[in-house]
Amino acid sequence: MRVVIAEDNVLLSSGLELLLNSQGFEVAAIAIDAEGFLAAVETHRPDVTIVDVRLPPSFRDEGIRAAIQARHDHPGLPVLVLSQYVEQEYASRLLADAQGGIGYLLKDRVSRVAEFTDALRRVADGGTAMDPEVIAQLIARGDPIDALTARERQVLALMAEGHDNETIAKRLVVSDNAVHKHIGNVFLKLGLSAGDSGHRRVRAVLAYLRRHGVS
Structure with a gap:
């Protein structure tokens, strides 16, 4: 299963690569910005992607906007958002196409490798993997x-x-x-x-x- 990662933190992206490789995934590319992520998706056509919400240059919402764009360009592309933040508006837009293959996990709340890889596989298979805190914030709106x-x-x-x-x-x-x-x-x-x-x-x-x- 090929994975493209969008994460500018080198330590985290390297750790994800080692973890995923040890669990039977193939990390096809790691991008540090939205442009690089979209190019990597176009080149490698991954089975699933992992995207941080905030990427260079402004560290606001570049990552999740890129995920939405990637889903537009490649309908049904599985996306697992892995972030410290809940961007409610963009999370809602990401969910709005009703095609499945969506996950949104908070970095600080991922505590077990098996749970994370199970969530990633579930998203790759067209399912959902939502952190309870993300759900709570969306419901509140x-x-x-x-x-x-x-x-x-x-x-x-x-x-x-x-x-x-x-x-x-x-x-x-x-x-x-x-x-x-x-x-x-x-x-x-x-x-x-x-x-x-x-x-x-x-x-x-x-x-x-x-x-x-x-x-």
Whole structure:
């Protein structure tokens, strides 16, 4: 699995490269700015990308804007944002195309290698991997999804973090059947027709995040 990284911190990017290589990934390129990242994506056509929000020259939002541009140029390009900051407006825009393959993790909250690499693989496969703090900040921007109950929103938030049904059941201390029922209700209330359950799961998560993050 080929990876392109956009990260200007040499120590962090070198550490990511060593870590990913040891876990079976191939780091095709490391870019230190948005222009270099877009060029690397065009050249290497990676299976997944890792992007910091703030890159040279201004260290504001160059990275995440480049990620949005890359997704525009290469629809469905998997992007995992790895940053110290939650840029709500751009995070919402990144989620808005509803194609999946999106992650947003906060550097200070990534504590286990296995969790990080699992999240990266999930994003590469078209899923989502959202830090709970990112979800909380996006939710704070908008109105709740009125059609969903409080429990259904809990289930959907855990889905956005990338958890499977068994893990959600353990987190909420309910049965697997209860989780299955809640997810079915979520699909119904969000108007997601029957089909591939994995695809509907991604679409449900993205619908939830868009409703809470896009004005």
